Amino acid sequence: MALLIPTLLLHLLSLPFLVLSKSTIEPCSVSDTCNALAGYTLYTDLKVSEVAALFQVDPILILTANAFDISIPDVENHILPSGLFLNIPTLCSCADGIRKSLSTRYQTRPSDTLSSIAGSVYGGLASADQISEANSITDPFAVQVGQTLVIPLPCTCFNSTDNFLPAIYLSYVVLAGDTVPGIAARYSTTVTDIMNVNAMGSPVVKAGDILAIPLPACASSFPRYASDFGLAVANGTYAITASHCVQCSCGPGNLNLYCTPASLAVSCSSMQCRGSNLMLGNVTSQPTSAGCNVTSCSYDGSVNGTILTRLSTSLQPRCPGPQQFPLVVPPPTYLSPDTFLAPGPSPVQSQPGGPVPTPKTSFPGAFNSPGFSPASGPAGSTSHAAALNQLNHPVDAIVFCLLLKFLL
Ligand SMILES: *[C@@H]1O[C@H](CO)[C@@H](O)[C@H](O)[C@H]1NC(C)=O
Ligand SMILES: *[C@@H]1O[C@H](CO)[C@@H](O)[C@H](O)[C@H]1NC(C)=O
Ligand SMILES: *[C@@H]1O[C@H](CO)[C@@H](O)[C@H](O)[C@H]1NC(C)=O
Numbered sequence: 001m002a003l004l005i006p007t008l009l010l011h012l013l014s015l016p017f018l019v020l021s022k023s024t025i026e027p028c029s030v031s032d033t034c035n036a037l038a039g040y041t042l043y044t045d046l047k048v049s050e051v052a053a054l055f056q057v058d059p060i061l062i063l064t065a066n067a068f069d070i071s072i073p074d075v076e077n078h079i080l081p082s083g084l085f086l087n088i089p090t091l092c093s094c095a096d097g098i099r100k101s102l103s104t105r106y107q108t109r110p111s112d113t114l115s116s117i118a119g120s121v122y123g124g125l126a127s128a129d130q131i132s133e134a135n136s137i138t139d140p141f142a143v144q145v146g147q148t149l150v151i152p153l154p155c156t157c158f159n160s161t162d163n164f165l166p167a168i169y170l171s172y173v174v175l176a177g178d179t180v181p182g183i184a185a186r187y188s189t190t191v192t193d194i195m196n197v198n199a200m201g202s203p204v205v206k207a208g209d210i211l212a213i214p215l216p217a218c219a220s221s222f223p224r225y226a227s228d229f230g231l232a233v234a235n236g237t238y239a240i241t242a243s244h245c246v247q248c249s250c251g252p253g254n255l256n257l258y259c260t261p262a263s264l265a266v267s268c269s270s271m272q273c274r275g276s277n278l279m280l281g282n283v284t285s286q287p288t289s290a291g292c293n294v295t296s297c298s299y300d301g302s303v304n305g306t307i308l309t310r311l312s313t314s315l316q317p318r319c320p321g322p323q324q325f326p327l328v329v330p331p332p333t334y335l336s337p338d339t340f341l342a343p344g345p346s347p348v349q350s351q352p353g354g355p356v357p358t359p360k361t362s363f364p365g366a367f368n369s370p371g372f373s374p375a376s377g378p379a380g381s382t383s384h385a386a387a388l389n390q391l392n393h394p395v396d397a398i399v400f401c402l403l404l405k406f407l408l
């Protein structure tokens, strides 16, 4: 480990000099926004609050986006170890016709250069050129200490879906030694899906490239006027919303957003469903001859400090089991050799360098899989069956089916 850290730093510092790094550009025309994630590797030990300040994000949102426990004392001052990889929530907007996140500001310090800010402080998420452009800097050597710079961060929305299923997109900076099959395995997706999303001609990447990786997510359907409209939570994580009053989690059993009163909740508006004695997150079920009568009190967004709730009753074939929650762990204090640059499991359909055919035929009925409720599943068919022939492992085939890709 002692040897690995300098190697990584060396690598990160060298990123700005890789002039031809590619990153996935999503053209856009409407000024809507979506929730996205930026994959960030810490260049030094940093407190949670310091990482939050770097990206101008609520520290709680960083912790929850990584399934870290926020209930430990003084969690914002917890020191995260250098080299740790974090998913940073970003707000992805549309500027100059492409998707990017422009809400991050950085105040320069002595000895900063645009290259060190881009490649080291922001872990290669931005380039020196992009920072120059976003700030109309003509002379990169004339940047003053204490100057506030906009740091443009990569992000994509792609309609917040992947193959018609809710997804949240992670902007991933390729590290030395990464391969597309390795990245696909790490994120339980396929080489084909990554190639389709990123419009790649061949599954070849190099250090410094930025890929858009779709993560399966729980989507919300809050009204447009809710302050947390469009909330999406990646599988296996959770989010705190409504001024820290509501906690919404996603997975692992299904991809239905499940919200309850947050443990942090202090002064919050009522979280009881009107006309019932149920609280947010309460589900009652009653077996009847026709099926199970399920009544639930769910969260419907936050409007001007008021927590909207929705009471719904439905007849379901079976009564739901106890709600499952994502595994939440304390934020790490040091990086074990196992988690640090550990090689991903070796992918079954690894074909580095080989062309992957563009799938054409139709493959209906691929979504009848446990874990997806019929409500969130698509009705139609999609188009990636040919590539299925390449998959010689049943588990891969299932994962592949779940992640069938239509955005080319
Ligand atoms: C975008 O996603 C919504 C559901 O979130 C879906 O109804 C719509 O068809 C999608 N649009 C496109 C262009 O894929
Ligand atoms: C969600 O994550 C769990 C593990 O946390 C995994 O078992 C499950 O397959 C994932 N669901 C999807 C749709 O990727
Ligand atoms: C209803 O939800 C509240 C808040 O999460 C919880 O404390 C309570 O135990 C739940 N009641 C039932 C019957 O599930």
Ligand SMILES: *[C@@H]1O[C@H](CO)[C@@H](O)[C@H](O)[C@H]1NC(C)=O
Pocket (backbone or CB within 6 Å): 286, 288, 293, 294, 295, 313
């Ligand atoms: C289902 O339960 C709700 C509330 O408990 C009740 O109002 C409704 O009449 C029930 N519906 C059926 C079909 O039993």
Ligand SMILES: *[C@@H]1O[C@H](CO)[C@@H](O)[C@H](O)[C@H]1NC(C)=O
Pocket (backbone or CB within 6 Å): 225, 303, 304
């Ligand atoms: C929120 O409150 C402000 C001022 O009280 C009001 O102008 C606005 O319409 C409210 N927004 C919604 C969505 O109710």
